[in-house]
Structures are given as C-alpha cells and as structure tokens.
Amino acid sequence: MDLFLSPGELAFRDDVAMFIADNLPPDIRQRMEQAAHLEAEDVTIWHKILHAKGWAVTNWPLEWGGTDWSPVQRYIFKERLQAAPAPEPLSYNVNMIGPVLIAFGTPAQKQKFLPAIAALDHWWCQGFSEPNAGSDLASLKTIARRDGDDYVVNGQKIWTSQAQFADWMFCLVRTDTQARKQRGISFLLIDMKTPGVTVRRIKSLDNSFYLTEVFLDDVRVPAAQLVGNENEGWSIAKFLLGNERSGIARIGLTRGRLARARRVATSMQEAGFPLINNQKFRERLLAAEVELRALELTQLRAVTGPKDSADMVAISSILKLKGTELQQLAAELLQEAAGPWSQSFEVCGNGDLDDRDWLPGVEATYFFARAASIYGGSNEIQRNIISKSILGL
Secondary structure (H helix, E strand, O other): OHHHOOHHHHHHHHHHHHHHHHHOOHHHHHHHHOOOOOOHHHHHHHHHHHHHHOOOOOOOOHHHOOOOOOHHHHHHHHHHHHHOOOOOOOHHHHHHHHHHHHHHOOHHHHHHHHHHHHHOOOOEEEEOOEOOEOOOHHHOOOEEEEEOOEEEEEEEEEOOOOHHHOOEEEEEEEOOOOOOHHHHEEEEEEEOOOOOEEEEEEOOOOOOOOEEEEEEEEEEEEHHHEEOOOOOHHHHHHHHHHHHHHHOOOHHHHHHHHHHHHHHHHHOEEOOEEHHHOHHHHHHHHHHHHHHHHHHHHHHHHHHOOOOOOHHHHHHHHHHHHHHHHHHHHHHHHHHHHHHHHOOOOOOOOHHHOOOOOOOOHHHHHHHHHHHHOOOOOHHHHHHHHHHHHHOO
C-alpha cells in the first residue's frame, strides 16, 4: 500500500501505529492475537481510550465528535487497528446506528443517543435476522402494532451478535402486514431492559457464545423511538447495510492472518523441512497475498470515490464478497500450517505446547471464519446485487 500513500499519509500511519502500541493494554492485545472473543469490558476499555483521544467515531461529522480526517486516513486508522491487532470501535455503535441517526434521526433522537453511542455508554446490537428471514431480510415477521403513544412488538430475532451485552437494539419490524414486504417495515430503537425482552445465548462452532436469539413478547416501545417514517424502514436498512458491508473486507485482519500463517509455516517442519518450502503451500499463500493487495486497491477506490455513485452499491458487495472469502482462505492456510497442533480451543499457551504462542485460537479462527460469508448479507446475495448493478441481470 505504501506506493499509493503520500508522505503525510505515511506519517499519519506511523502516528496511529505508535499510539496503539503505547496505549493498547497488553492483556487485550494477547487475547486479540489468540483470536479469543473479547468480553464487553475489554471492548469498552479500549473504546474509551480511543474516545478520550478523539478517535472513537472518526467517520462522524465534527459536531458529533468525529474527525476531519480524509477517507484515506480513516481507512489507514482501521487497517492499523486490525493489523495490531486491536479491537475496532464497536461497529454496531460507530458504523451502524450512529450514521443512521445522523442521517435519519430527529433532533431529539440525536441529542439523546449520539453522545452515549460515541462514548460506548450505550452498547447497541442489531435486530435484523429472524429464523425464516436471514438472507431474505424483507420476509421478517416481527410485528409492531401501534397502541396510543407506543408500539407493541412481538416476534423473534436470531444470530443477534453480542445482545447479551447490549443496552439497546436497533430493530426492523413489520408495521403494515398488507403492503409489499419491503414497504411495510419500520426501524425502531428498543431498550433491552424493557419488559418482554428475553435474550438466549447460542453456542457457536468455535466454542463461543458470541451469538444470541432475542424474543420480543408484548414489548412496548415509545413511538418517539421510531427512526424515520413508519413503513419506510427498508430504505434505512439498506443505508445501514451499505456501511456494514464496506467495512467487512477487513484488509488488516486478513493481512495479519496471512503473516501469521507465513510465520507458522516457517517454523513447522514437514519431512524435515520447513512447510514454507512446500511449493503448493507457498503458491497458495502468495496467491492470497496478491489477491489481498488487489482487494486493497478496490477498498481505496471505495473510500475515495463519490458516495452517491451507482457503482458504490456493487463495490460494497464486492468488498464483502471477496473480503470474506480471503478471511476464510487465510484461516485455512493458518490451520494447514499449524497441522495437528491446531486442534485446540485453548486461549493461552503453556509448557505442554512447547510455548507455541501462535497455537491458541487457530482452530477457533477457522470455525468462526465460516460465518464471514453469511453475516452482513450472504455472499450469494452479494453476487445477485453485483449482477444486477453491473451486468443488469
């Protein structure tokens, strides 16, 4: 990437890397390196460090605590966090509900929520997917019925990441059962402490409880917590998902995984020689590194291009599609390099593992990466979006 950055941007990158190195708590860095799912306290501690620096909501307008950074600087910041590795500011807050409220919220909603969102005084989760409405999100069946000054909400959400930590949920609900499915949806803000909200954790393949299902039984939500107009929530959801997908490429994350796979392959022996000497493995690793560089150029096109361009819809889908495929490939190469040593979910090394500090999290990383091509809109859906936007099919 260095060839495409100005001297000022390179200096900015060094400043960001130095700040992370000096301020990221060592125990959080270790858990990040070992692919452990962080506790809410870990995320909050680091988010508040960034907030104190003025770096928690870099993509927001200055009036709400953002920076005047260029799009390239914001990209560099995120890439350096991923490469460190350090936790990124909570995406549900910073990249999803924050921009939605800035674009569509009432003045009262902005005043009430945005400062707490920026400081992570409120933790948010995303209530979109349902048991029979995942990729076909517009088929959701959670109903919100108007009753005086409230909506009464009934339904179920699933695959709701980190809802066990959340104070609030931004939620898609159906407010008109007779309209065409995209036209009868509204966007509500739900306090997770409201009576009738039940959260149940789901155990994942990587042995974590990152995901949950949320049950909504006669949950009363003040009408003042409707974002935008009733039955126009689908447009807001598309706006939010565009922000989510463009950030899912996670170039720095994949770069770190590939570098880790290279280090492991250099130390692991196969038939008396380092695995990195195996031609087929080396070719796959090099091909992944080349594809990642190409994707990075696409990411830079996205962050520097006009936001209202018709191509941006397709580019965000391309970034999501290829970015998640490369995340999975990097996890596969890392697991292959570790060989039988990867068959462990342990979170920290010990003497029995010959002090292989790269070992913990290899298997968990592989399994969690399986979900990357599903969340944020499955890759099959992204292919449909690309074919319509670019090819007109």
